[in-house]
Amino acid sequence: MATRNKSGNATLSGLDASFLYLETPEQPMxxxxxxxxxxxxxxxxxxxxxxxxxxxxxxxxxxxFTNVLAYAPYSLGHPHWEHADELDFDYHIRVVQLPKxxxxxxxxAAVAKxxxxxxxxxxxxxxxxxFTGLKSGEVGLYGKVHHAALDGKGGTVLANSILxxxxxxxxxxxxxxxRAAAEKPAKPDTKIGDMIGAVFSxxxxxxxxxxxxxxxxxxxxxxxxxxxxxKSVAEREAPFQxxxxxxxxxxxxxxxxxxxxxxxxxxxxxAARVLGGSVNDGVLFICASALRTYLKQHNALPKRTLVAAxxxxxxxxxxxxxxxxxxxxxxxxxxxxxxxxxxxxxxxTSTGKIKESLKxxxxxxxxxxxxxxxxxxVSRLNAAVASTKLMERMPPxxxxxxxxxxxxxxxxxxxxxxxxxxxxVSIVVHGMALNITVQTYxxxxxxxxxxxxxxMPDLNDLxxxxxxxxxxxxxxxxxRAEIDRERAEDAARSEAADAAAALKAVKKPAARKPAAxxxxxxxxATKTAAATTQTSxxxxxxSKPATKKPASxxxxxxxxxxxxxxxxxSTHR
Numbered sequence: 363m364a365t366r367n368k369s370g371n372a373t374l375s376g377l378d379a380s381f382l383y384l385e386t387p388e389q390p391m392x393x394x395x396x397x398x399x400x401x402x403x404x405x406x407x408x409x410x411x412x413x414x415x416x417x418x419x420x421x422x423x424x425x426x427f428t429n430v431l432a433y434a435p436y437s438l439g440h441p442h443w444e445h446a447d448e449l450d451f452d453y454h455i456r457v458v459q460l461p462k463x464x465x466x467x468x469x470x471a472a473v474a475k476x477x478x479x480x481x482x483x484x485x486x487x488x489x490x491x492x493f494t495g496l497k498s499g500e501v502g503l504y505g506k507v508h509h510a511a512l513d514g515k516g517g518t519v520l521a522n523s524i525l526x527x528x529x530x531x532x533x534x535x536x537x538x539x540x541r542a543a544a545e546k547p548a549k550p551d552t553k554i555g556d557m558i559g560a561v562f563s564x565x566x567x568x569x570x571x572x573x574x575x576x577x578x579x580x581x582x583x584x585x586x587x588x589x590x591x592x593k594s595v596a597e598r599e600a601p602f603q604x605x606x607x608x609x610x611x612x613x614x615x616x617x618x619x620x621x622x623x624x625x626x627x628x629x630x631x632x633a634a635r636v637l638g639g640s641v642n643d644g645v646l647f648i649c650a651s652a653l654r655t656y657l658k659q660h661n662a663l664p665k666r667t668l669v670a671a672x673x674x675x676x677x678x679x680x681x682x683x684x685x686x687x688x689x690x691x692x693x694x695x696x697x698x699x700x701x702x703x704x705x706x707x708x709x710x711t712s713t714g715k716i717k718e719s720l721k722x723x724x725x726x727x728x729x730x731x732x733x734x735x736x737x738x739x740v741s742r743l744n745a746a747v748a749s750t751k752l753m754e755r756m757p758p759x760x761x762x763x764x765x766x767x768x769x770x771x772x773x774x775x776x777x778x779x780x781x782x783x784x785x786x787v788s789i790v791v792h793g794m795a796l797n798i799t800v801q802t803y804x805x806x807x808x809x810x811x812x813x814x815x816x817x818m819p820d821l822n823d824l825x826x827x828x829x830x831x832x833x834x835x836x837x838x839x840x841x842r843a844e845i846d847r848e849r850a851e852d853a854a855r856s857e858a859a860d861a862a863a864a865l866k867a868v869k870k871p872a873a874r875k876p877a878a879x880x881x882x883x884x885x886x887a888t889k890t891a892a893a894t895t896q897t898s899x900x901x902x903x904x905s906k907p908a909t910k911k912p913a914s915x916x917x918x919x920x921x922x923x924x925x926x927x928x929x930x931x932s933t934h935r
Contacts, residue, residue, distance in 0.1 A: 379441060381508065382510050383744065384744050389744075392481060392509060394473075394477055394786070394787035395784060396473050396787055397785070398500050399776060400779060401500065401501050410455065410492050414451055416524070417455070420524050423523040424519075425443070426507060426511045427449075427486060428445055428446050430443070430484070430485065431443065431510075446485070449486065454486070454488060456491045457494065458472060458492070458493050460472060462497075472493055473493075473620050474620035477812065487508035487511055491504045525774040527775070529780065607757065609660065610794070610813065611795070612816075613751050613793070614790055617815040618790075620812050620821070621811040621825035622783075622810060623825045624783070626806070627771070628805060632839070633838070634839075636843050636846075641766070644835055647705065648831035653762070654705075655827040657697070659823065665698060667694045667695055668695045668761045669695065669759070669761055670694075670764040671763045672691050672765065673765045693764075702835075753792045761794070761796075762797070762798060763796070765786075765798070767799065771803070771805065781803075783808055784808050787810050788810065795817035796814075798810075809828055811828075
């Protein structure tokens, strides 16, 4: 949660402010998106004006639209936000006409150019660019907001404030024309001494907070390390290893390349579930397979696995603040395995370890630090890293940033126009010249690939390889589903056989009793038997005339013809 100074204005957290300190012309620190809109014919001529009027009605819903940075004296501490009295909408909302024929590739190139430009820090840190002239008749809307103001999920919250669920914009209560004096933010303190005192006071509070958190942090670390400590020395994994070097682990320039790809959300989710993983596991596998293909094409595939820096949200579900509430974890991508099944298992193992560690560490991962002298120290350290190309001399901690931001699965609208795509456009930094960010939206998974042009001039090849990674995931899931089906059928047959055997044992007739023994040969017969024999011998049988029995009525009435066989109708209903 952001702290507030004596004037009631929110001071940036250490994490938020870091994106200001790390920003250079080569390293802009804004997060963006490219959304393509299907604009009704009635709005095409004046869509830019419609968007402007739409935003004017909703500026009060998100402070980022009207907040401007105010700096601590002599850059001694973190900046804070102040309310901007006026907005220049000609600066914040621009229109660019694409050259003919207006292809998606041309739109990507135009976005790459705009994305590499810094924003004016004397203004609220947001900007929209409308790209017209697409041959499809659609309009591209590129929007960027400084990362000091929001993270990925914060961007989703921001989108929800300006977008609607239907073509008819919802009614938004207007801001109060005049706020009560008590509600008005106080004027900034103009006394340098008081401002410096506030910096020291806030820093001391941060140090105190750190000291208080030591027991909980230590407990969380011990809990996370417990499974490892319980293992024997032989069972324990090797200590931390740096990532291998790749062509995109270099210093970056001011120029960018941007590429996109789109996959089916339902198909990725289904395939991942069949394989026992999540959508995020599926995305990591697709990216890993694509990176492996791309690096093999360039004869640059390392023998060791690539490592992805993966942002994780620390935000509670109920938290709607726009500021940064995220941390970073490392995930192994299994790119050293040619077998897709082995690569998938390597990713599952890696993400499983991350999930287990986050259970203990998520609540204590830092998002803030004392601001005293931070602007000077962090900025100068960043400049030194860039000028010495230190990131090219040191082994990389990670090779690429891969981020997955869940989004709405229903259509969204802006000023009456329906959003068709939601491609993220993120940040590249020295040492990691490639960023792959994914946004799920309305049955789609939209991939936004941003890279330094010098490091990856053929970024579209990686975009094509994304589709190949998807095909590999589906093929792997198909094989697994077939194996599972055959196992289920074998199990069913085995159960049926066992049931039949049990039933046969139940229905088996009881053994017959042995017949009574006949008298032994030579023994005298009983008197009755003897008398009967004698009588029979004395009276010969009388022969009777044979008579015919009448035929049975039942037998006579029985039909001789058979019932006609019944055939299934070939007519489909």
